[in-house]
Amino acid sequence: MKFKFTSNSSDIFNANQVPEKRVDQQSWNDWTWQLRQSYKKKSDFEQYFKLSDFEALAFDEKIFNIRTTPYYAQLADRFQPNDPIRKILMPHSSELNMGTQAQLDPLGERKKKNNPTSRVIHRYSDRALFLVTDICSVYCRYCTRKHFTGHDLAFIKEEEFNAAIDYFKSKNGLREIILSGGDPLTLSDALLEKVLKALREIDHIEIIRIGSRMPVVTPMRITESLVKMIKKYKPVYLMTHFNHPKEITQEAALALEMCVDHGIPVMNQMVLLNGVNNHPAIVQALSRRLLYLRVKPYYMFQCDPSQGTDHLRTTIEDSLNIQKELWGHLSGLAMPQLSLDIPDGGGKAYYVPQFETQATQEKRTFEGWDGVKAEYINPPSQKITMPADIDQYISEWNEIKNNKL
Numbered sequence: 001m002k003f004k005f006t007s008n009s010s011d012i013f014n015a016n017q018v019p020e021k022r023v024d025q026q027s028w029n030d031w032t033w034q035l036r037q038s039y040k041k042k043s044d045f046e047q048y049f050k051l052s053d054f055e056a057l058a059f060d061e062k063i064f065n066i067r068t069t070p071y072y073a074q075l076a077d078r079f080q081p082n083d084p085i086r087k088i089l090m091p092h093s094s095e096l097n098m099g100t101q102a103q104l105d106p107l108g109e110r111k112k113k114n115n116p117t118s119r120v121i122h123r124y125s126d127r128a129l130f131l132v133t134d135i136c137s138v139y140c141r142y143c144t145r146k147h148f149t150g151h152d153l154a155f156i157k158e159e160e161f162n163a164a165i166d167y168f169k170s171k172n173g174l175r176e177i178i179l180s181g182g183d184p185l186t187l188s189d190a191l192l193e194k195v196l197k198a199l200r201e202i203d204h205i206e207i208i209r210i211g212s213r214m215p216v217v218t219p220m221r222i223t224e225s226l227v228k229m230i231k232k233y234k235p236v237y238l239m240t241h242f243n244h245p246k247e248i249t250q251e252a253a254l255a256l257e258m259c260v261d262h263g264i265p266v267m268n269q270m271v272l273l274n275g276v277n278n279h280p281a282i283v284q285a286l287s288r289r290l291l292y293l294r295v296k297p298y299y300m301f302q303c304d305p306s307q308g309t310d311h312l313r314t315t316i317e318d319s320l321n322i323q324k325e326l327w328g329h330l331s332g333l334a335m336p337q338l339s340l341d342i343p344d345g346g347g348k349a350y351y352v353p354q355f356e357t358q359a360t361q362e363k364r365t366f367e368g369w370d371g372v373k374a375e376y377i378n379p380p381s382q383k384i385t386m387p388a389d390i391d392q393y394i395s396e397w398n399e400i401k402n403n404k405l
């Protein structure tokens with residue numbers, strides 16, 4: 001089956017604009033134009049949206065920064081506040097309620113032990129986050145990193161950049177660096193290359209990941225010159241963040257295909273959001289379309305208890321039900337891993353449906369997703385032996401395990 005992705009072209013924008021605001025196709029397809037023309041103020045949003053009272057009220061209050069590209073705004077319904085994309089990008093007076101847990105830093109990233117330099121977050125032994133900018137082209141209302149994102153300070157200062165690179169060099173057990181922020185793809189090609197080059201010169205760094213929502217909210221950012229530049233520093237993975245099938249337009253599909261065609265593997269991390277995508281039919285539609293475009297659905301996150309997000313969060317029970325419904329109907333390749341970040345920086349907790357009904361020393365009993373009941377019986381008093389070549393791998397393993405200590 002081939003999916004038909006709709007186009008978000010300048011025609012739609014122009015149809016909604018007074019003549020002096022109309023834009024040519026070339027400007028529309030220029031990602032810097034999209035950033036320059038971002039909606040930030042109430043009056044910007046009113047150019048396109050008919051604001052509800054709840055939305056209008058939010059603009060008058062001090063809440064998490066507000067911003068969207070015209071491209072992403074056009075994916076939302078102009079008149080319907082309940083539109084899923086609109087719920088992601090549009091502020092709402094519900095944000096004034098700080099929430100049940102109301103954490104500014106739900107992942108504990110700013111704890112001293114996890115934050116060795118101002119732009120490095122190091123929570124796991126083999127990988128660390130490098131916050132290269134605090135700017136995003138859209139400020140998602142459920143954002144988990146409100147403690148850092150959205151201050152519009154742009155690229156890091158030279159001394160912060162050097163401190164981060166020195167830290168990565170000093171930690172021999174580090175294997176992966178995740179470029180994050182903010183959105184690293186809001187940087188120019190030249191600045192991004194400066195980061196990639198510095199990281200590639202560190203011998204023990206194997207994988208670089210770029211976490212970006214630009215393929216979703218500003219897909220014209222993915223240009224041939226960008227992907228050719230990134231390819232030079234392979235292996236680089238692109239971790240993107242589609243939440244809803246409506247976000248996969250022709251433009252987004254082209255951007256994803258360009259990355260994969262240039263040898264950049266793409267993985268998707270979605271967040272389950274109340275009234276946006278919290279139904280198995282929507283998760284499967286998103287996952288199948290992404291997989292068709294050679295993007296691996298990777299995580300399905302429980303929304304973090306970030307300040308002012310209660311109205312967008314689902315319950316864990318709702319998320320488990322969605323996962324259970326999908327099981328058996330969505331292939332392993334298309335199935336994202338349901339995961340929750342334990343508040344206060346406790347790391348990830350994975351959820352899988354419970355199929356085991358009984359466990360003894362000899363055997364375990366199961367009831368599968370479609371009701372099949374069966375046992376797995378252990379081999380008789382098996383002596384567990386180590387692989388004969390274990391010595392070849394043990395020092396590498398110890399280097400990684402001891403890296404964060």
Ligand code: SF4
Binds near residue numbers: 138145149
């Ligand atoms: S793109 Fe990511 S960091 Fe930026 S606002 Fe959205 S969720 Fe937060």
